[in-house]
Amino acid sequence: MTTMTDPPKASFRLSMLVYDTRYRSLTFQALAAVALALSFLYLGSNLINNLRAAGLNISYSFLGAPAGYDINQTLIEYDSQSSNARAAVVGLINTLIVAFLACITATVFGVIAGVLRLSNNWLVSKLMALYVEIFRNIPVLIWIIIIFTIMTAVMPAPRAFRGDEPEASMLFDAIAFTNRGVYIPAPVWGPGSMMVVATFIASIIGIFAYRRYATNLLYATGRLLPTTWPTIALLIVPSVLMFFIMGQPIGLDTPALKGFNFQGGIKVGGPLIALWFALSIYTGAFIAENVRAGIQAVSKGQTEAAAALGLRPRRVMNLVVLPQALRVIIPPLISQYLNITKNSSLAIAVGYADITATLGGITLNQTGRAIECVLLLMLFYLTISLCISAFMNVYNNAIKLKER
Amino acid sequence: MKKSVIFGALTVAGLAAGAAAAGTLDDVKARGKLNCGVTTGLVGFAAPDANGNWDGFDVGVCRAVAAAVLGDPTAVEFVPTTGKTRFTALASGEIDMLARNTTWTFSRDVDLKFTFVGVNYYDGQGFMVPSELGVSSAKELDGATVCIQTGTTTELNLADFFRANNISYEPVPIETNAEAQQQYLAGACDVYTTDASGLAATRATFENPGEHVLLPEIISKEPLGPLVRHGDNEWGDVVRWSLNALVTAEELGVTSANIAELSAGTNNPEVNRLLGTEGSLGEMLGLSADWAKNAIMAGGNYGELFEKNIGENTPIGLARGLNAQWTDGGLIYSPPFR
Numbered sequence: 242m243t244t245m246t247d248p249p250k251a252s253f254r255l256s257m258l259v260y261d262t263r264y265r266s267l268t269f270q271a272l273a274a275v276a277l278a279l280s281f282l283y284l285g286s287n288l289i290n291n292l293r294a295a296g297l298n299i300s301y302s303f304l305g306a307p308a309g310y311d312i313n314q315t316l317i318e319y320d321s322q323s324s325n326a327r328a329a330v331v332g333l334i335n336t337l338i339v340a341f342l343a344c345i346t347a348t349v350f351g352v353i354a355g356v357l358r359l360s361n362n363w364l365v366s367k368l369m370a371l372y373v374e375i376f377r378n379i380p381v382l383i384w385i386i387i388i389f390t391i392m393t394a395v396m397p398a399p400r401a402f403r404g405d406e407p408e409a410s411m412l413f414d415a416i417a418f419t420n421r422g423v424y425i426p427a428p429v430w431g432p433g434s435m436m437v438v439a440t441f442i443a444s445i446i447g448i449f450a451y452r453r454y455a456t457n458l459l460y461a462t463g464r465l466l467p468t469t470w471p472t473i474a475l476l477i478v479p480s481v482l483m484f485f486i487m488g489q490p491i492g493l494d495t496p497a498l499k500g501f502n503f504q505g506g507i508k509v510g511g512p513l514i515a516l517w518f519a520l521s522i523y524t525g526a527f528i529a530e531n532v533r534a535g536i537q538a539v540s541k542g543q544t545e546a547a548a549a550l551g552l553r554p555r556r557v558m559n560l561v562v563l564p565q566a567l568r569v570i571i572p573p574l575i576s577q578y579l580n581i582t583k584n585s586s587l588a589i590a591v592g593y594a595d596i597t598a599t600l601g602g603i604t605l606n607q608t609g610r611a612i613e614c615v616l617l618l619m620l621f622y623l624t625i626s627l628c629i630s631a632f633m634n635v636y637n638n639a640i641k642l643k644e645r
Numbered sequence: 646m647k648k649s650v651i652f653g654a655l656t657v658a659g660l661a662a663g664a665a666a667a668g669t670l671d672d673v674k675a676r677g678k679l680n681c682g683v684t685t686g687l688v689g690f691a692a693p694d695a696n697g698n699w700d701g702f703d704v705g706v707c708r709a710v711a712a713a714v715l716g717d718p719t720a721v722e723f724v725p726t727t728g729k730t731r732f733t734a735l736a737s738g739e740i741d742m743l744a745r746n747t748t749w750t751f752s753r754d755v756d757l758k759f760t761f762v763g764v765n766y767y768d769g770q771g772f773m774v775p776s777e778l779g780v781s782s783a784k785e786l787d788g789a790t791v792c793i794q795t796g797t798t799t800e801l802n803l804a805d806f807f808r809a810n811n812i813s814y815e816p817v818p819i820e821t822n823a824e825a826q827q828q829y830l831a832g833a834c835d836v837y838t839t840d841a842s843g844l845a846a847t848r849a850t851f852e853n854p855g856e857h858v859l860l861p862e863i864i865s866k867e868p869l870g871p872l873v874r875h876g877d878n879e880w881g882d883v884v885r886w887s888l889n890a891l892v893t894a895e896e897l898g899v900t901s902a903n904i905a906e907l908s909a910g911t912n913n914p915e916v917n918r919l920l921g922t923e924g925s926l927g928e929m930l931g932l933s934a935d936w937a938k939n940a941i942m943a944g945g946n947y948g949e950l951f952e953k954n955i956g957e958n959t960p961i962g963l964a965r966g967l968n969a970q971w972t973d974g975g976l977i978y979s980p981p982f983r
Contacts, residue, residue, distance in 0.1 A: 312816070313816050313817065313818075321801075321808055390827075393827075398831070398832025399832075400777075400832065420833045421834075499788070500789075501835045502788055502789070504788070511833065589795075589818075590820075592818045594818070603795055603796065603800065606728070606732075606795075606796035607796075607801065609752070609753075611733070
């Protein structure tokens with residue numbers, strides 16, 4: 242009688258965790274994860290123990306207490322009796338303003354410089370190369386301080402505008418450039434002004450409709466309608482007509498020197514301008530390189546094919562090269578936008594009241610709640626960055642190559 | 646402790662920093678050097694001279710403490726701090742004491758866990774304006790742009806003052822005194838506000854000090870003094886009594902000129918106790934018997950330090966005023982050495 246024996250069953254032994262290649266990597270990953278968790282646990286308990294030893298605790302009750310300080314640029318109502326939380330919101334809004342403005346101008350600078358750097362004109366391309374190399378190789382903090390210092394030193398102080406023969410005068414009697422900022426006229430909305438605004442919005446919608454119609458006509462019949470002149474005409478003519486029909490309802494509040502400063506109009510503060518300009522021109526240099534890389538990533542055959550079809554160089558760029566280049570440009574562009582937002586935290590160098598200056602600066606200092614403030618700051622920046630990233634990813638998905 | 650805790654939690658490298666709580670006196674002795682936090686540069690109070698040596702009224706306090714503890718007034722490492730970094734630097738143990746015209750307030754003493762060891766200058770917040778503006782009172786400053794050092798008590802006093810007088814202003818927050826000076830001189834702000842002593846010191850460095858006036862209003866009480874971390878009472882005592890030794894020396898007429906003579910022994914027992922020829926005060930502090938003598942010899946007594954650095958014969962030109970000895974009608978008063 243023969244005994245049938247099954248092939249030995251692969252029973253699991255502990256030693257296999259180390260010697261069996263199927264399990265080894267899992268073992269080490271698990272060990273690493275545990276070690277990481279333990280070290281964070283240690284840091285956390287260290288923090289809590291030390292805080293307790295010092296008789297301190299984590300508390301966010303200071304957010305409701307009056308801030309006690311004033312802020313020089315507030316878009317929402319704020320005074321020194323408002324809460325620390327409101328001061329943080331004022332700072333957050335200021336951060337978003339400068340980040341938004343800088344993202345737009347940096348993109349404009351970047352696209353222009355990136356395209357011109359590939360120009361056949363030797364002087365233009367070398368000038369752009371010079372711009373890129375100088376601006377991206379010097380830290381942005383230094384640019385912010387240089388620009389701000391030059392602004393304060395070169396522009397006249399408000400008191401230079403005083404007197405019968407002032408040393409400085411206003412541009413068109415409406416715009417004053419001072420070392421505290423630029424004062425521009427503010428619109429005054431009279432009755433009926435909403436009609437003008439509505440007309441303006443309607444004409445913008447009209448422009449889009451017209452351009453879409455022109456494109457469709459081009460694809461359908463091959464007939465090319467002019468777009469530039471009708472666009473400009475649509476933008477201006479109806480609104481101006483409506484402005485006079487309604488009896489000029491929108492007035493201008495021009496700034497005038499009163500007391501120590503210009504009063505009236507809108508003040509664009511010196512710190513905001515310096516920070517905005519420095520961030521744009523610095524990040525613009527990086528974006529220029531992204532744009533150049535994107536354009537060069539489009540194969541030369543595309544340009545040649547388009548030229549062979551008889552397209553002029555500008556149309557080759559706008560219709561053939563740039564749409565394809567965008568697929569390469571957008572992903573690194575997102576990270577440049579994130580950089581702008583994060584770099585805006587250098588605002589305190591020029592006294593711009595962003596969130597790092599209010600919540601992470603004055604509030605932190607006056608309340609001594611450092612851990613709480615820094616945690617909140619981290620949360621704010623993380624949220625802003627993730628939102629920008631999500632928004633730009635939606636755009637990226639819309640333009641990326643559709644593979645079917 | 647608090648700030649060291651944050652960094653300890655946020656950076657692994659910070660782990661080593663947490664141990665600076667107890668035994669500062671032993672740490673300083675072992676190191677052979679006192680780490681003293683000062684301003685980043687305020688002429689008269691603390692500023693490096695042309696050779697890079699720190700000099701000034703607050704610096705004098707640092708040197709006196711170093712002389713008392715280590716017997717050498719030059720054994721000081723000066724750590725420049727801004728209004729924002731000073732408390733973190735002290736709490737984390739980066740510096741052993743802070744002598745940076747810092748105002749003694751309730752919340753700094755109680756909530757931030759520091760110990761103010763005394764007052765070496767009674768100050769108040771004032772305003773400086775160019776005389777061409779023709780302003781004679783702070784109440785005429787409606788609508789003015791005001792330069793202010795951020796992270797200081799002056800920021801809150803300013804808001805309170807303008808609010809109480811129902812006038813408006815526009816703050817320009819500035820990090821250091823040097824930046825504020827630059828902004829003020831360029832006309833980017835109409836007014837510069839900080840402690841009156843600081844204004845006088847800043848004005849002294851201007852090309853034409855006469856073109857700027859200090860307004861008469863003093864809008865706050867600013868008792869400035871050295872401070873140490875809370876919870877290390879032995880070290881707090883050392884710094885407190887080093888400062889008191891300077892004050893008492895002036896009161897008793899002990900100066901850097903006659904101290905060698907007096908330390909041979911006098912008929913005044915308090916002078917003898919102060920200079921260590923009688924009693925054992927130094928031993929009680931854990932220092933040598935001649936600790937106070939060393940402290941006074943470092944830069945002279947309180948009055949000498951004052952006259953040399955910020956007194957009426959210096960460019961800063963501050964009168965003693967509130968900072969005269971109590972015997973002369975001022976507030977400077979030391980408990981007895983007994």
